[in-house]
Amino acid sequence: MSWPGQPVTVVAPATSANLGPGFDSLGLALSLHDTVQARVAGSGADVRVTGVGAGQRWRPERHLVIRAMRAGFEAVGGQPPGIAIECRNHIPQGFGLGSSAAAIVSGLLAARALAAAREGAADPADVLPDADVLRLACEIEGHPDNVAACQAGGLTIAFDTAAGLGVARLTPLATLAPVLCVPAAPVATKTAREALPDQVPHADAAANSARAALLITALTTRPDLLLPGTEDFLHQRYRAASMPRTATLLATLRAAGIPAVVSGAGPSVLALTVGGLAPGAAAVALLAARASSPWRVLPLRVDADGARLVSA
Ligand SMILES: Nc1ncnc2c1ncn2[C@@H]1O[C@H](COP(=O)(O)OP(=O)(O)OP(=O)(O)O)[C@@H](O)[C@H]1O
Ligand SMILES: [Mg+2]
Structure with missing residues (x-):
């Protein structure tokens, strides 16, 4: 089992939470996306950004995509020697459009895909089920509405139960x-x-x-x-x-x-x-x-x- 040399690429949608009365629960995924290309590198973390946020200076380990990738690798049994990511961002940050959720879900899916390639798993969900991706995303984000819609697409209702976080995915009107x-x-x-x-x-x-x-x-x-x-x-x-x-x-x-x-x-x-x-x-x-x-x-x-x- 060795880490893959090839990168993986994830696209994640912007999301609009609440939709009025669905406070902290409803989310709608939108056709505006950020893209993350991630690969295993020799050491440390390297972050390149084009588009939204390109001018910002980050300590790489504080970058939200890297933080989510670290959490993802931790959940599947260990960190690679290093990580390099290229982010192509279109989602405005801090405008109520779920940019943080897109960054977190992208990081988790990228880490899961790299770990799956290392293990030769046919389906990345075999190394980390979708429900665990959602739980981890929610822990990092602090609330479920955007991450649920970002992960599932369409219209989502996120709700808490004694057994944990639930998500119902609905298909909104085609029009x-x-x-x-x-x-x-x-x-x-x-x-x-x-x-x-x-x-x-x-x-x-x-x-x-x-x-x-x-x-x-x-x-x-x-x-x-x-x-x-x-x-x-x-x-x-x-x-x-x-x-x-x-x-x-x-x-x-x-x-x-x-x-x-x-x-x-x-x-x-x-x-x-x-x-x-x-x-x-x-x-x-x-x-x-x-x-x-x-x-x-x-x-x-x-x-x-x-x-x-x-x-x-
Ligand atoms: N693509 C990204 N890469 C790195 N950090 C990001 C990215 N997107 C968002 N962030 C981080 O998240 C912060 C914005 O998160 P915040 O939750 O305040 O707003 P939002 O997610 O854009 O909107 P909302 O949560 O209200 O829908 C940014 O200032 C930045 O620190
Ligand atoms: Mg946010």
């Missing part, structure tokens, strides 16, 4: 056409989390559970229910003051009948438009262009596959 609106400046997830109260009124909790249930129906079979289904009572209003431009765009889009939500902890906005139904992606772009601050508008698709090994 779902997510449109991302990304502002110029990021907001730290920590800042957004600190804005949340410890307790919420029971009436809000009850209203939120109705909307979360409605949202699943809307996203899978009833696009006409997307506007009421995306109304949240638990987090967006509390975070509005820390991201006023996000709150303004959200209110403008929703007033125009567009089912828009804060993506993850913000500050990006996700509009869940549906092909063939008005208002569509063009209406989102028009309203975003009229805002007082600039927004980058990205019409995307749902990534149905989730993070995966590719051949180059």
Whole structure:
């Protein structure tokens, strides 16, 4: 058994968590990806980055992909002599688009694939099952919603049980056409989390559970229910003051009948438009262009596959 000389390549999707009332539970994988090519090297860790984050200086062992790879190798029985990675990043970091989840899941899948090649395993899941990848990813990330959607693709519901973390994967409407609106400046997830109260009124909790249930129906079979289904009572209003431009765009889009939500902890906005139904992606772009601050508008698709090994 020797470490492979060939690299492995993983692509991982951006993810939007919460989707309004699905706080800390729902996630949607999007057609915007980071790519990691990883190989076993002679010693230490070497990191090269192009695209998003290329200008940042990292101590290689602190880099999130390397940290995830280290955790992955640990779980399968040991570290290689060294690791070298090349990251080609498209997912904005710190904008509520799950860049940290993509980095973590990529690192774990890359480590698993290299370990599988070393052992001659036909299927990388034979050396580390998908459920263990998810558990490790969740430990590093600190919450399950983005990593679940990043790993499984499509629409996911992550939930805790006494037996551990569960994930239900659903297939969203084939016509779902997510449109991302990304502002110029990021907001730290920590800042957004600190804005949340410890307790919420029971009436809000009850209203939120109705909307979360409605949202699943809307996203899978009833696009006409997307506007009421995306109304949240638990987090967006509390975070509005820390991201006023996000709150303004959200209110403008929703007033125009567009089912828009804060993506993850913000500050990006996700509009869940549906092909063939008005208002569509063009209406989102028009309203975003009229805002007082600039927004980058990205019409995307749902990534149905989730993070995966590719051949180059
Ligand atoms: N591709 C990457 N390579 C290395 N580090 C990354 C990468 N992507 C994200 N990170 C790390 O994660 C941080 C961003 O994580 P954070 O959870 O705050 O935002 P996010 O994941 O982009 O959005 P959200 O979690 O709200 O959906 C970056 O500042 C960086 O430290
Ligand atoms: Mg994150």
